[in-house]
Amino acid sequence: xxxxxxxxxxxxxxxxxxxxxxxxxxxxxxxxxxxxxxxxxxxxxxxxxxxxxxxxxxxxxxxxxxxxxxxxxxxxxx
Ligand code: F3S
Numbered sequence: 416x417x418x419x420x421x422x423x424x425x426x427x428x429x430x431x432x433x434x435x436x437x438x439x440x441x442x443x444x445x446x447x448x449x450x451x452x453x454x455x456x457x458x459x460x461x462x463x464x465x466x467x468x469x470x471x472x473x474x475x476x477x478x479x480x481x482x483x484x485x486x487x488x489x490x491x492x493x
Contacts, residue, residue: 424455424459426453431473431477432474442461470490
């Protein structure tokens with residue numbers, strides 16, 4: 416159990432352009448599917464900060480991270 420267990424991780428497939436930065440940054444969380452879009456692995460095993468960094472590095476902000484417990488959106492910030 417890592418500290419990422421409290422995160423809800425979503426890839427917006429309409430936004431994803433297949434950049435792949437998320438897979439490089441957090442390879443235990445994201446992988447590319449056969450349409451060259453990122454999907455979230457199950458289970459994820461990167462830590463929270465690694466996953467947030469991957470979300471920040473997505474050039475089109477296709478990755479949305481929420482705190483499962485509070486529902487607060489951690490990224491993108493408003
Ligand atoms: Fe897609 Fe962004 Fe990852 S464009 S492949 S979600 S870095």
